[in-house]
Amino acid sequence: MTVSRRPFDALIVDYGGVLTTSMTASFAAFCVANEVDPRHLKRVLAEAYGGGAGGDLTDLVASVETGRLALEEFDVRLAALLSEGRAQPLEAADLTLRLFGGLRPDEPMVEAVRLAKGAGRLRTGMLSNTWGPRGAPSVDEGLFDTIVRSGEVGLRKPDPEIYLLTASRLGVEPERCVFVDDIPTNVEGARAVGMTATLHKHAAITLPALEALLEVALTAPPPEAGSAALRQSGDPV
Incomplete structure (x- = not known):
């Protein structure tokens, strides 16, 4: 008998290097x-x-x-x-x-979190080791059901406890979470507690992998050609 796999319940992302540029x-x-x-x-x-x-x-x-x-x-x-x-x-x-003064928002990744949360099925979280991005680009905290910053909880990635804390705050078992980070040891730490984890290098690579795991569209469709032309002409649409 074939048992269908239930989609994951939560997306957890790092901040610097994932929601921001490199x-x-x-x-x-x-x-x-x-x-x-x-x-x-x-x-x-x-x-x-x-x-x-x-x-x-x-x-x-x-x-x-x-x-x-x-x-x-x-x-x-x-x-x-x-x-x-x-x-x-x-x-x-x-x-x-x-x-960290050169960091800018990575718009495709930020939009992906927005779409994941907007889908209504997924819980979203941000898990960040905070020692640097003071003055870095801000992120809309409304995109997340919980935000865990290492300096606020006295734990840091890749300590197992900080991943478990994040999952607990989301109300989701670690095995039901997908985690994204740009540092290999942090990805390994997430996997060690049972999370499915992806090493982020570029949105063009990460987003298709996440869409396959989460079964949610994470890229906004391009505007229709006719609508774009109308907007460029200045006519109302």
Whole structure:
């Protein structure tokens, strides 16, 4: 006997790099503007996100993401690390604001969340490790049934508890959730608690995969050619 699979009940998305444009591009612009060697920044961030041997930097990021370290102190300590090998120390004031200053909303991804919520069947959530996007583009919080920010709950991805907390707030079992993030370790963390997770690289790749999983259209249909022509002519439609 064939048993039909019931569609998922919730869509959970990361913020920076999923609902916004690429963080990598923002970091590259920061390096140019502040004369920072991009290879050094890459090494520092790789260690921060588990790509190195751990140590002080990894603990530093964990502390700011879980709200145990003030962002201003984080800026000072990160600036010191990025200043290694420089003739002049890097200005610490608003360092994270400058790092993330190039972020813009990723409109197709934001629209996808809007359509998912508008479908009426899905619960929507945002789950974000918050250490950087101060001053980043805002997102309409009305798109979400719950928003979980690491600094507000004292947990961070990829800790299992933060995924379980998000699912609990949505009133959905983890196995009924689809999660999207642009960092592989965060995707793996979601899978470890039973969620179906997708690694985001570009909306053109992510959205078809989500549509297949959720069985909901996540891209707005293009306007009809005739209607577009009328709007361009200035006539009422």
